[in-house]
Amino acid sequence: MTITLHGHSFSTCTKRVAIVLQEKQVPFKFIEVDLPKGEHLKPAHLEKQPFGKIPRAIARYIAEKFADQGPALIPTDLKAKGHFEQAASVELANYDVYISNAIFENIVKT
Template sequence: MVLTLYGNSLSTCAKRVGQVLLEKQVPFQVVEVDLSKRENRTLEYLSKQPFGQVPYLDDDGYIIYESRAISRYIAEKYADQGTPLIPTELKAKGLFEQAASIEQSNFDAYANPAVYEMIIKGYLGLPRDKGYFDKLIAQLEPRLDVYDEILSRQRYLAGDELTLADLFHLPYGVLLVEAGSNAMEVRPNVARWFRELVERPSWQAVKDGVKSTA
């Protein structure tokens, strides 16, 4: 059975999963969930994703949600095809898990609310707080300084091989510029690393919306 991704094709988390599916060369279908019509709050949807968030994945009746968890599931289920995204050697996998934790604790924790403040609130017609955005970026920047030092010694965040930890940065990283921050661009090693990620065909295929491949 073809995997089915239920979500909004323009959402950051759907793009995260869509890119991984493409990297792993896994055919999939997208079922669009219209957030403006609150389709994510129906009883049917909530029976699959009880938090009412997007996306979730249906693999022949096996339901999994949370974009990073979905990505890990795909990467391990299809480990023998496409781009290797989770190391199998114990120490390398430990460094991958370390890098994945770095992304969630030291990047997403600041980039996500910053993008929400300046971009998502605009879509929703809500007032934006530039001062709060600036505070979040000020907290993110010293962490990106550490990224820059790490990336001066290795190609990717977990070493010299691409992993999910790198790809996890893309949805919010690309929106930081649109939100008004050049934090990813002014640090040379971060800029080199992120430019390479953005140029991957898988990201180019989902950046304007996730589309079915099957």
């Protein structure tokens, strides 16, 4: 089975998913979704992702589906998993939202 990753080469969400696939040694095919041209808002992409986003949530699915290969990415020990969830939540809610905007304004736009 070869997984197809739909994303954008500069997208940090896409990069996160690609890193998980590589860590888990899962072969995948990459299809570029042209964000600057708004391809993520066209019917072909909306059919797969109704919010018109290039998300990263699949990374967790991949990490668990391929738990038996590559390094363990999500702890199974309850306390360690609690720390993992805490870090993931802080990263998503309190870090990524701000750093993404800063990167877009200072790097992508310039």
